[in-house]
Amino acid sequence: MAPPNPITLPPRFEIRKLEPQHHDWVKALVAHSNAFHSPVFAVAYPHNQTPRAYAMFRAGDYHASHSINSGLSYGVFDTQFQFHHPSSSSAEAGGQLLWDFSDTTATASQLLTQMDFPLVSLALSYDGIHPFDFAQLTPLLQALPLLGTVFAALEKRDTRAPESWKPRREGEVVLRSGTCTRADYGGMGLAKGLAHWLMFEARGRGYRGVQIETAHEAVERVWMNPPAGFKAEMVGAFETGSYEEEVERRGMVRVFEPAQLRCTKIWVDLLGASA
Numbered sequence: 001m002a003p004p005n006p007i008t009l010p011p012r013f014e015i016r017k018l019e020p021q022h023h024d025w026v027k028a029l030v031a032h033s034n035a036f037h038s039p040v041f042a043v044a045y046p047h048n049q050t051p052r053a054y055a056m057f058r059a060g061d062y063h064a065s066h067s068i069n070s071g072l073s074y075g076v077f078d079t080q081f082q083f084h085h086p087s088s089s090s091a092e093a094g095g096q097l098l099w100d101f102s103d104t105t106a107t108a109s110q111l112l113t114q115m116d117f118p119l120v121s122l123a124l125s126y127d128g129i130h131p132f133d134f135a136q137l138t139p140l141l142q143a144l145p146l147l148g149t150v151f152a153a154l155e156k157r158d159t160r161a162p163e164s165w166k167p168r169r170e171g172e173v174v175l176r177s178g179t180c181t182r183a184d185y186g187g188m189g190l191a192k193g194l195a196h197w198l199m200f201e202a203r204g205r206g207y208r209g210v211q212i213e214t215a216h217e218a219v220e221r222v223w224m225n226p227p228a229g230f231k232a233e234m235v236g237a238f239e240t241g242s243y244e245e246e247v248e249r250r251g252m253v254r255v256f257e258p259a260q261l262r263c264t265k266i267w268v269d270l271l272g273a274s275a
Contacts, residue, residue: 002204007197007227012080013190015197018073018122021093024057025119026064026075026178028097031056032115033180034144036108040215040240043259044146051104052143053111058101059139063124063132067177070126074198076181076190081118088116095119112183121190123198124178128167128211131175149255153243154213154265157236165209165267174202176212179219192222199230203270210268215261223266231272236265 035053095117167173240256
């Protein structure tokens with residue numbers, strides 16, 4: 001039997017496995033965080049952010065369901081969440097999403113208030129033996145094109161031999177597929193606590209490694225500094241400020257401008273710092 005997970009959060013917060021009833025909450029949190037608050041995507045796409053958030057939500061079904069159905073995705077829930085609409089507290093799922101998708105003038109703050117549910121931070125993951133079908137991810141990548149650019153650029157810079165890390169069977173490698181925290185819950189250490197909790201949880205379930213792509217300085221810092229007993233390695237990185245791609249009729253273009261951030265791919269060895 002695995003030892004108890006040593007990571008705890010402040011008493012009002014609980015870590016729970018994400019279930020199908022949280023599907024729309026996950027999509028909304030991913031869309032809102034990336035469209036309005038990402039230091040890469042919100043900066044590179046400063047216009048039409050509300051329509052972009054709606055587009056990401058509509059395109060996010062497969063991404064959310066694949067992650068949730070893996071049984072490896074978790075969320076932080078605020079047990080003292082203050083609902084804004086009376087019907088939300090009595091809703092079957094324990095909250096509700098109140099976005100009006102016809103209102104393209106809604107602000108980031110208004111949309112956040114309409115996310116009337118207690119899921120406040122999430123860590124999406126899946127077993128590496130069951131990868132995404134990228135054909136089914138196409139709608140999401142069309143809604144946020146630079147997301148695909150980030151993954152492709154990091155893949156190109158990862159020089160490891162595939163057999164050195166890729167799983168051969170279930171239960172070996174956890175691949176992360178999303179990290180988001182509500183904007184009004186930032187600075188509470190929730191994402192860090194959830195990330196470190198996941199490392200212990202995965203090791204307790206027999207996994208040997210976790211891999212994550214980051215596009216946020218705070219996320220990189222958390223994953224490059226895991227708890228004692230784990231070992232982190234940066235296996236790929238690039239700077240958005242200097243990254244260039246050839247664009248038809250425009251030549252080489254810095255496609256992320258004006259975003260200035262290092263995107264990374266990080267591998268965390270769960271078997272021990274001496275490995």
